[in-house]
Amino acid sequence: MIDWHSLLFWPDQVALSVLALAILVMLFLYAARRPMHGVIHSTCHLVTQSTRFLSRWLFLVAENMRLRNQSVLLSHSQENAATVIEREFERVGNIIRKDMHEFPALQRKLTEEVTRIEEDYRKCGEVPPPPPEWVDAIESVSNLKSGGDVPRKLLEDIGKSIQKIHDKIVSEYRRAYEDRHKILKGMQPSWRSVDKAISEMDKKMLTLQGNAKQIDGHMAKFEGMRAKDAKTENALTSSAFVQLAISALVMVIAMGGAFINYKLIALPMSEMVGASDYIGDNLKTSDVAALVIILMEASMGLFLLESLRITQLFPKIASMDDRMRHRLMLASLIFLIILAAIESSLALMRDMLISDKASLMRDLASVAPAAEDGWFTRIPMAGQMIMGFVLPFALAFVAIPLESTVHSLRTVIGVLLVQTLRGAAFLIRFIGVLFKRIAKVLELVYDIPIVIPVMIEGWVVASRSRPPEIAPATPERPAKKGSAS
Amino acid sequence: MKKLSLICVLFVILMLGACGDSRVHSQAVYMLVDTSGTYAQEIGKATKIINYLLATLNPGDSLAVAKVETRSFTEKDIVAKVTFDKRPSQATLQKRAFKSKIEEFSKEIKGTAFTDITGGLLQGAEYLNETKAGTKTIVIFSDMQEELGKGTIRDFPIKLDGIRIVALNVTKLKTDNADPRIYLDRLARWEERARKAGATDWVMVNDLENNMESILNPR
Structure with a gap:
């Protein structure tokens, strides 16, 4: 704890001491007025200039990014439009070739x-x-x-x-x-x-x-x-946003399918890779293996659609010669069928494992075995098997929204980045303007405690700068009436 | 395409090869069943506990059931022991076999004159340490009243490092009813002994209907 009494000149006379201290402080502040004003002004000027520079740089970066985004967007859209036009011409050509010859x-x-x-x-x-x-x-x-x-x-x-x-x-x-x-x-x-x-x-x-x-x-x-007109650019940008929203929705649905798929095969995968093996602390190997199978199915679907030229995520596949592309397509399809068959059998195994475990639990609990309910008890098993076979093929089509997401995400992220940079630049510029104005405010705030010496200074300066006053001529006293006479 | 297949296969091999040590996640349980005197009549409850353990333990876990006799520091007292296969289907088969062994044991049980709990603990610790499981538990199904026969030496410090001790169905004896301090002292003494020996935890479960989950450590 600071003993305030130690700061007093005369501890017995607090008011007098405080007054003396205040006068001293005032005098010190008055003496330091010019340097302090200078410091305030310089600091605020420095901040203003820095923020101005930073703001300009951010605006410049944003503009460069916008141009780059525009260039990428237009180039990609041109490519797409060219493909569409090409397809249309192809169609027209087919009509002419087929019907008009x-x-x-x-x-x-x-x-x-x-x-x-x-x-x-x-x-x-x-x-x-x-x-x-x-x-x-x-x-x-x-x-x-x-x-x-x-x-x-x-x-x-x-x-x-x-x-x-x-x-x-x-x-x-x-x-x-x-x-x-x-x-x-x-x-x-x-x-x-x-x-x-x-x-x-x-x-x-x-x-x-x-x-x-x-x-x-x-x-x-x-x-x-x-x-490169603005109208087309705006239309393409908003189209990218719409595309992203639609493809994201489809991807979410596909993820739901993948989750069900995962649930179907995670348990039986433990029969293959062991139920007690872990990767890291909490990740079961069987779960990871199931995930790998699902990802492989998605990859095979991607390659299949790539080789069919439905998607164009890999330029190398698109530029392959037709024979090689057909081979790739065939291989992807075979792999996909094999994986679907594996998944179907895993779904069957899942059902068997679950019923086996249920039977053991009944034994352990000394409960009578459940009566055989007939053919309809087999329906879930059949359903699981069918789902296990069909879901990989359904998952294969995720390549289409994926491509759409990849392309539109680039545009969307670019636009958001540009907007963020512009926002940041504006904010920094605003801070700069605030500091420019705040310098004057701080100077005035500094002058408040030393208002008395400042006023005295003002009077002194005013009195000194006043031109020497000419003594007013003493008006001649009017002669008293009658005195002249 | 060959390259692609090779990459896929390598990825799967790497993923599977990167498997962690499964023993860290596994549990090992050694259950001591007191067969001395009148406590042998409690075997029905013990069977229920064993069935609960069989239902709860996972593939890769270990379970052993041993009886507490006059001198229990011997492998001969282990009624059944198993380390479940990593494959769930095989583990289920092993559980069935284990259950039938326990059923046979419960039919042939004979009461013994003395109760060597310390010997059983030592034997259990030895078994559990050999399993190298991540969580090790000794379940003692007894009234915790140790009665050693002549020539049986057990008054030395024991080692139960990293082992949980769970005392189950610790029934009150006639003398306990007369003076409950005997019962409480007995339990306190066992807990102190277990903690001194390095046991990670001491749990007592008497309500077998509602508190069975406390037997195993939640994973």
Whole structure:
């Protein structure tokens, strides 16, 4: 404990001592005023400058990071867009190759058919010309003035002949029409098929048009990426956030599946690697082995999807030649099937171990054995086996959300880092501004205890700096009235 | 692909090779069953305790049951002993065999004139130390009233380093009922002796219905 009395000049007179001490302190503080103001000012200036420098540097780092993120994001998105466009072109190419290569032949055929139909139609429309010679002959015969019955007979003969010929011509004409109708009738199915082919062609053309529109959309996006415009960048960034959220959700679901898988095989794995072996202090070897099996299944699934070119996490696999890739695909699939079979058998073993243990517990507790409940007691065992076989394949598809997570996580982390750096830079800059202002405040706070000497100093300075006052001229006293006189 | 398979296989081998010492995590229990005098009638309770131990112990653990006789510092008094296989299925088979041995023993039990608990403790410590288990426990199913025969020397310091001692079903004798201080002194003396010998813990369980979990150390 500090004995405060030892600080007093006159311990008997506390008030006087405190006053003397206060005056001394005030004098000391007043004497140290200028250096202290200097220290406060310099310190605050130093902090302000440092924070300003740091803030600038952080902003610069954030900007560099943003540019780098932008570059990575755009490059990755360009790559994706290029792949999508390539696929679209491939589709269009397939449509053209598959459906449109018959188009010229079909068109030629159609033209020929149409020409023939037109010709036939024209022929069908022709009317047999009336026999003009007969009309002239009839007219000449009818102009005969004499001859009695001869002209009439002649006319009758001519009429008969004309009738005969007319009948013949008409019947031939009808036959010809019949033939043409038959031709037209025969052409009907081919016409219908032509019509069907044209409508199919129309549909395909519409699909093609749709694809072309999609390609246009992708191309517009691609151009936006090439132009590095802010709108496209923002759209891609928010898309990365959405992608991350979706893939994270799917990954969580997959992890749930993996957990069930783990539970299925952890116990029977102890039959293989021993139940009493530990890695480290608390980690059971059988648990780790089960985890390894699950991770191997996921890896095999990953390789399978990589070799199928569904995911592209490993550029080396993507760049493999097709034969090698097919081999890898086959090997991954075989491994996956083997692991699934192992897991299924482990699930069976789990069921056996559990029932064996339950039986032992009943024996130890001297309880009567449980009655055999029939076939439905086998359902859980069958379910476990099926799950053991199916889950590895389901787990294999985790590669797709994994790829999505990997790609979108980079963008998201980049954006968050940039924002964090900017936030930190702003905070540091704000602190710098505060220190700039606080210097004045601290100086004023310092002056409060020495306000009396400062005031005295002010008066002294003011009195010294005041220009010497000219003695005011004594006003002449007005002559007393009457004195002059 | 070959490289990949090789890496996978190496990883699995490394993981399995990195297994720690399983003995550190294992338990070993040596149960002494008092068969002297009237206490031999308590064998039914002892069988229940043994069954509990069989149900609770895991693969890799060890269990031995020995009787306390006139002179118990001998392997001949060990009724059954087993170190359970690491595979759960084999461990279950071993437990069944152990159970049938104990059942046979309980049928053939004969009361003895003297009670050499110290000899049994020494024999138990020897067995437990040989198992090199992480947790070692001697369970004494007795009234803790030691009665040594002529020529049996047990009044020397014993070593029970790193061993838990669990006294079970310590029944009160007629004299204890007359003067409970005898009972309390007897227990205090045994506890002091056990702690002096280096025992890590001294536990007494008389309520076998509700307090069986105290027999084994929770892992």
